[in-house]
Amino acid sequence: MLDGKIALVAGGTRGAGRGIAIELGAAGATVYVTGRSTRRQRSEYDRPETIEETAELVNAAGGRGIAIRVDHLLPDEVRGLVNRIQTEQGRLDILVNDIWGGEKLFEWNKAVWEHDLDKGLRLLRLGIDTHLITAHHALPLLIERPGGLLVEMTDGTAGYNADHYRLSPFYDLVKSAVIRLAWAHAKDLAKHGATSVALTPGWLRSEMMLEAFGVTEENWRDATAAVPHFVISETPRFVGRAVAALAADTEKNRWNGQSLSSGQLARIYGFTDLDGSQPDAWRYIPEVEEAGKPADATGYR
Numbered sequence: 110m111l112d113g114k115i116a117l118v119a120g121g122t123r124g125a126g127r128g129i130a131i132e133l134g135a136a137g138a139t140v141y142v143t144g145r146s147t148r149r150q151r152s153e154y155d156r157p158e159t160i161e162e163t164a165e166l167v168n169a170a171g172g173r174g175i176a177i178r179v180d181h182l183l184p185d186e187v188r189g190l191v192n193r194i195q196t197e198q199g200r201l202d203i204l205v206n207d208i209w210g211g212e213k214l215f216e217w218n219k220a221v222w223e224h225d226l227d228k229g230l231r232l233l234r235l236g237i238d239t240h241l242i243t244a245h246h247a248l249p250l251l252i253e254r255p256g257g258l259l260v261e262m263t264d265g266t267a268g269y270n271a272d273h274y275r276l277s278p279f280y281d282l283v284k285s286a287v288i289r290l291a292w293a294h295a296k297d298l299a300k301h302g303a304t305s306v307a308l309t310p311g312w313l314r315s316e317m318m319l320e321a322f323g324v325t326e327e328n329w330r331d332a333t334a335a336v337p338h339f340v341i342s343e344t345p346r347f348v349g350r351a352v353a354a355l356a357a358d359t360e361k362n363r364w365n366g367q368s369l370s371s372g373q374l375a376r377i378y379g380f381t382d383l384d385g386s387q388p389d390a391w392r393y394i395p396e397v398e399e400a401g402k403p404a405d406a407t408g409y410r
Contacts, residue, residue, distance in 0.1 A: 110357045112137035115198045117190075119181055119243050120208035122146045123158035124315035125262055128345025129205050129352045130163050134172020136353040138203065141194060142167065143179040145210075150178075154210065158316060181208045181239035187246045194250065201250040203356050206287075207262040208239040212317065215280040229279035236283035240290060248298070255302030258356050261291035263309050266391055267368035288368050295366030304361045307368045310348035311390025312341055337404030341393045347371050347382040354378035386410040 111133060118130040122144035130140045144160045145152035160176040167174030177193070179186045194201055214228040214235070221229070240261060251257040264284045265275070275281035291307035298305050312318075314329055322332035326344065333339045348371040355361050355374070372389030374380075381387055388410040397405065 110136040111203075111353065114138045114202040114356065115141075115194065115200050116203035116205065116356070117141045117143070117194065117201060117247060118163075118205045118207060119143050119179070119239075119247075120206070120210075120262075121163050122160050123156065123163075124207075124209075124317070125310050125313060125345050125348050126205070126207035127158070127163045127166065128347070128349035129207065129260075129262075130174065130349070131166050131170050132346055132349030132353045133203065133356070134167030134174060135170040136357065137172060138356075139173040139175065139198065140164075140167045141175045141177060141190070143177050143181070143190060145178060145180055147176075147178050152210065154213070156316070181243050182234060184242050184246070187242050191246045191250055200254055201247060201257070202254070203258045203260070203352075204243070204247050204251055205260045205262065205352060206240045206243055207260075208235070208243065209262075210235045211280070211283065215277045217276045219277065221278045224277065224279060229277075232279045232283060237286050237290075240287060244290075244294060248294070248303075252298065252301035252303050256359075256361075257298070257301075257303035258361060259291070259294055259298060259303065259305040260352055260355070261287050261294070261305065261307045263287040263291075263307050263368075265309055266370055267307070269391060269395070291368070292366045299362070299365055302362070304355075304365045306355065306364050306366070308348065308351060308355075308370070308374075309368075309391070310345070310371045311343050311388055311393075312339065313348070314342045314344050318342075333404065338393075338398045340404050340406045341388050341390045341397075341409055343371065343382050343388040343390065347375070347380075347388065350380040350382075351375065351378075354380055382410075 121142035164174030164176035294305040
């Protein structure tokens with residue numbers, strides 16, 4: 110499906126980035142995986158996942174994974190990354206901007222005057238500046254051939270984020286700004302036959318989420334005893350399949366500038382999560398959870 114395609118998953122160490130890298134590999138792509146966590150050196154997250162592991166999972170899925178340590182806040186490192194891709198491959202077909210790193214920085218339910226300012230400003234740097242720096246250096250290579258795809262990963266959809274305060278002014282700004290970035294990039298990329306979209310997973314069963322709930326992927330449903338609405342959650346591979354489907358779509362430009370979700374695209378492209386379901390968290394949350402109804406994913410997965 111994506112044989113011969115070259116992808117860069119910026120921020121592919123864990124979570125959605127890892128799931129996307131694996132599924133692009135499963136579709137046949139060569140995937141450059143970047144991040145700051147390696148087997149030799151961890152980022153300030155101090156978590157065990159590494160970019161080398163992600164690259165190995167890409168290989169196991171049938172693609173070719175190439176791990177490169179990059180701090181996407183450093184323009185010289187990003188420039189060097191893109192130069193290497195150009196030298197080794199001569200092209201870039203898919204850019205996924207999933208750079209984040211802010212879970213330990215934002216403080217829920219605190220107004221801007223209560224929130225730690227240094228942490229808040231660092232959040233903006235990690236969640237917005239990194240995306241702009243990466244786009245600045247990588248998009249010139251992407252547009253050398255028509256049909257390129259830029260995916261700006263975020264949390265929430267344009268409509269949901271417009272109507273809901275995300276419980277921190279800094280977090281709210283970052284996740285909404287990325288949606289707007291995808292829209293703005295779309296205006297420029299359309300002239301070159303390329304497509305830009307914002308994409309969100311639903312309630313993601315990332316490594317950190319599973320750990321926080323004290324479960325594993327094998328027994329994740331046990332967490333619904335304490336958090337019933339976790340029943341709508343999805344694996345990182347689900348949003349990975351969304352990206353792979355977009356990348357393989359010869360008419361992907363119909364989505365240019367739009368804000369999309371994994372559940373929405375599953376209904377259109379027909380892919381499923383690893384358990385064969387199609388969880389649609391961004392319909393479920395307002396229609397069931399926020400409506401005060403008992404947890405029941407019937408009709409939503």
